[in-house]
Amino acid sequence: xxxxxxxxxxxxxxxxxxxxxxxxxxxxxxxxxxxxxxxxxxxxxxxxxxxxxxxxxxxxxxxxxxxxxxxxxxxxxxxxxxxxxxxxxxxxxxxxxxxxxxxxxxxxxxxxxxxxxxxxxxxxxxxxxxxxxxxxxxxxxxxxxxxxxxxxxxxxxxxxxxxxxxxxxxxxxxxxxxxxxxxxxxxxxxxxxxxxxxxxxxxxxxxxxxxxxxxxxxxxxxxxxxxxxxxxxxxxxxxxxxxxxxxxxxxxxxxxxxxxxxxxxxxxxxxxxxxxxxxxxxxxxxxxxxxxxxxxxxxxxxxxxxxxxxxxxxxxxxxxxxxxxxxxxxxxxxxxxxxxxxxxxxxxxxxxxxxxxxxxxxxxxxxxxxxxxxxxxxxxxxxxxxxxxxxxxxxxxxxxxxxxxxxxxxxxxxxxxxxxxxxxxxxxxxxxxxxxxxxxxxxxxxxxxxxxxxx
Numbered sequence: 001x002x003x004x005x006x007x008x009x010x011x012x013x014x015x016x017x018x019x020x021x022x023x024x025x026x027x028x029x030x031x032x033x034x035x036x037x038x039x040x041x042x043x044x045x046x047x048x049x050x051x052x053x054x055x056x057x058x059x060x061x062x063x064x065x066x067x068x069x070x071x072x073x074x075x076x077x078x079x080x081x082x083x084x085x086x087x088x089x090x091x092x093x094x095x096x097x098x099x100x101x102x103x104x105x106x107x108x109x110x111x112x113x114x115x116x117x118x119x120x121x122x123x124x125x126x127x128x129x130x131x132x133x134x135x136x137x138x139x140x141x142x143x144x145x146x147x148x149x150x151x152x153x154x155x156x157x158x159x160x161x162x163x164x165x166x167x168x169x170x171x172x173x174x175x176x177x178x179x180x181x182x183x184x185x186x187x188x189x190x191x192x193x194x195x196x197x198x199x200x201x202x203x204x205x206x207x208x209x210x211x212x213x214x215x216x217x218x219x220x221x222x223x224x225x226x227x228x229x230x231x232x233x234x235x236x237x238x239x240x241x242x243x244x245x246x247x248x249x250x251x252x253x254x255x256x257x258x259x260x261x262x263x264x265x266x267x268x269x270x271x272x273x274x275x276x277x278x279x280x281x282x283x284x285x286x287x288x289x290x291x292x293x294x295x296x297x298x299x300x301x302x303x304x305x306x307x308x309x310x311x312x313x314x315x316x317x318x319x320x321x322x323x324x325x326x327x328x329x330x331x332x333x334x335x336x337x338x339x340x341x342x343x344x345x346x347x348x349x350x351x352x353x354x355x356x357x358x359x360x361x362x363x364x365x366x367x368x369x370x371x372x373x374x375x376x377x378x379x380x381x382x383x384x385x386x387x388x389x390x391x392x393x394x395x396x397x398x399x400x401x402x403x404x405x406x407x408x409x410x411x412x413x414x415x416x417x418x419x420x421x422x423x424x425x426x427x428x429x430x431x432x433x434x435x436x437x438x439x440x441x442x443x444x445x446x447x448x449x450x451x452x453x454x455x
Contacts, residue, residue: 032106054089068099070144079440084111094121096129105157107376112159119165123172147177147204156185172201182208191218198223241266267297280310287315298334383414393420404428417442426450
């Protein structure tokens with residue numbers, strides 16, 4: 001069935017291309033340094049033929065070597081980077097991403113993962129596949145990995161386009177069920193307008209960081225629940241609901257921009273809803289309850305601006321809990337534990353209980369932030385390899401002196417820490433302005449008597 005989907009995918013691609021208007025490629029500055037960087041591995045892509053289905057080639061690249069796939073559960077020794085050069089990669093079935101995988105595209109000219117009309121599967125990319133073989137050791141449905149132990153993952157610099165997929169039955173761009181040491185960065189997710197499609201489906205897990213993601217069109221930008229996540233600089237355009245959280249322990253949101261969205265955040269445990277009309281609510285919750293154990297949602301708004309929203313926070317019973325205003329200094333819904341260990345309902349709290357230091361704010365009064373640098377503007381000549389200074393990274397050799405020498409020499413450049421475990425027997429000095437980039441979670445290992453006494 002999957003092979004048939006490949007054939008249909010390629011036929012559809014030819015037909016689709018006939019309706020396209022060719023246009024000049026816009027230059028995005030320097031080529032990305034990773035494109036020509038010295039690396040270990042091979043090029044396993046399909047033949048460079050227009051309208052070729054790339055599903056098998058991508059899967060082959062992901063599984064090359066002794067990777068950690070189904071029934072592996074986890075590993076720190078089977079990591080890999082899968083780099084996507086600029087281009088359009090057509091796929092016809094779900095691409096499972098093994099444990100310990102970094103999927104990286106060109107930061108200056110993002111490649112596109114394009115799901116075909118004949119696509120088979122839950123989502124274009126998946127970090128944790130269901131197998132349908134009963135229950136796992138965590139008591140949940142059998143999957144490749146335990147969702148709260150699905151560590152060491154990174155996806156960045158990609159466009160994931162599911163707008164050609166015919167079916168609208170809950171299809172998703174990214175099935176993202178992950179734990180700590182995971183990140184999404186510089187991603188765009190494109191779906192069908194006014195459909196049931198979802199940008200990111202994250203139904204379980206214990207997540208890490210989501211940043212600089214653009215969600216475009218569909219029913220939900222992000223739908224799911226997790227123990228915790230940190231999300232910042234997200235943009236949503238054209239959704240019935242921007243974010244629906246069906247459960248969580250704690251989730252931090254920063255710099256969220258939504259336009260053409262009916263409901264911004266729907267903090268409710270419920271099924272997929274059709275598009276609402278004439279609604280403009282930033283945050284929608286179940287009616288709050290004071291009783292302990294009621295699972296009432298807690299919300300903290302700290303230094304938040306609401307623009308063009310009719311209601312900032314509302315209940316599904318129609319009650320307005322907080323009117324939209326240009327700026328909310330501080331507002332709490334839910335239990336507040338004071339220093340005196342008193343329990344109170346803090347929905348009317350308007351003054352911040354802590355001082356916000358000026359150094360934490362930018363010129364507009366917002367909390368300072370900075371995206372993780374990718375050095376896309378750097379030339380290849382501005383990178384130096386750590387192993388070029390004699391460091392072995394083999395988990396046995398003492399690499400302290402080689403690492404320190406590399407740090408002094410690489411000032412003004414970017415020091416690339418090649419994949420490996422580097423044994424350090426004493427503290428190394430990191431000069432001001434140093435730029436360090438690791439490869440697939442390189443390890444700096446403190447070892448020996450020098451580190452036996454923390455004093």
